[in-house]
Amino acid sequence: MERIEHHASFDGWQDVYQHESTTLGCTMKVGVYLPPQAQHGKVPVLYWLSGLTCTEQNFITKAAVQRYAAEHGIAVVAPDSSARGEGVADDPAYDLGQGAGFYVNATQEPWAANHRMYDYVVQELPALIEAHFPVTAERSISGHSMGGHGALVIALRNPGRYRSVSAFSPIVAPTQVPWGHKAFEAYLGSDREVWKQYDTVELIRTVQERLPLLVDQGLGDEFLESQLQPDLLRKACDETGHPLTLNLRPGYDHSYYFIASFIGEHMAHHASALKR
Numbered sequence: 202m203e204r205i206e207h208h209a210s211f212d213g214w215q216d217v218y219q220h221e222s223t224t225l226g227c228t229m230k231v232g233v234y235l236p237p238q239a240q241h242g243k244v245p246v247l248y249w250l251s252g253l254t255c256t257e258q259n260f261i262t263k264a265a266v267q268r269y270a271a272e273h274g275i276a277v278v279a280p281d282s283s284a285r286g287e288g289v290a291d292d293p294a295y296d297l298g299q300g301a302g303f304y305v306n307a308t309q310e311p312w313a314a315n316h317r318m319y320d321y322v323v324q325e326l327p328a329l330i331e332a333h334f335p336v337t338a339e340r341s342i343s344g345h346s347m348g349g350h351g352a353l354v355i356a357l358r359n360p361g362r363y364r365s366v367s368a369f370s371p372i373v374a375p376t377q378v379p380w381g382h383k384a385f386e387a388y389l390g391s392d393r394e395v396w397k398q399y400d401t402v403e404l405i406r407t408v409q410e411r412l413p414l415l416v417d418q419g420l421g422d423e424f425l426e427s428q429l430q431p432d433l434l435r436k437a438c439d440e441t442g443h444p445l446t447l448n449l450r451p452g453y454d455h456s457y458y459f460i461a462s463f464i465g466e467h468m469a470h471h472a473s474a475l476k477r
């Protein structure tokens with residue numbers, strides 16, 4: 202891993218690394234925050250998955266997470282939101298291709314060669330992080346919008362791998378909304394049964410492990426009705442007895458101003474699970 206940025210932050214270091222990803226077949230950039238506690242021993246890791254159009258930069262520059270990561274002694278790993286670069290399949294629209302990997306393993310052409318963010322986040326990235334940094338294998342996962350969908354799906358599908366999960370404004374039912382229809386049709390093909398393995402509301406009905414979900418959603422979010430529909434998540438959790446804390450926040454929109462306002466609460470949630 203090659204370090205390409207290095208900034209002192211809250212007595213720790215906000216760095217950016219790049220590496221050749223074997224899963225994605227491209228060079229990937231990853232934000233890594235190491236809290237001051239990492240200078241004296243190993244610390245647990247929060248993985249953060251960003252939303253549509255994001256790179257590794259959005260979360261590390263806009264969410265104000267470093268203060269809380271330093272307070273709790275948690276490393277924060279924030280990868281780019283998709284495979285990227287020349288030779289990686291793309292589309293002119295912001296919601297398909299580069300910047301829009303949807304945290305799936307694509308099976309359809311031309312996407313299948315590179316767009317495999319599910320395997321990258323679940324396997325390759327943590328193996329790399331745990332080999333190169335002073336971190337334990339204690340992991341939590343969170344994300345925003347498309348990344349909130351990714352975090353929930355990945356935690357639900359990998360019981361025991363994450364101590365806690367949370368999401369901001371997640372796409373909880375991609376099989377039922379336009380962003381998901383477009384991406385899943387392209388990446389996974391037209392068989393809608395196949396799509397369900399990447400749909401939180403569908404997964405809630407099948408999982409055995411009842412890992413509590415913490416979700417924050419702004420009520421001024423421009424995508425609330427069209428793409429996010431948190432009521433579908435509440436209904437699925439009510440019907441299955443799956444533990445859910447759904448905080449509906451009047452006035453907040455879909456932006457990082459919202460994330461920065463409540464990231465401290467999410468970090469406290471993850472810290473209490475990681476310290477157990």
Ligand SMILES: N[C@@H](CCC(=O)N[C@@H](CS)C(=O)NCC(=O)O)C(=O)O
Pocket residue numbers: 251252253254255259263295345346347455456457
């Ligand atoms: N209208 C937006 C849709 C994409 C969007 O809102 N992306 C969210 C995630 S779904 C985001 O985090 N954008 C980057 C930022 O706010 O820094 C655009 O075209 O950029």
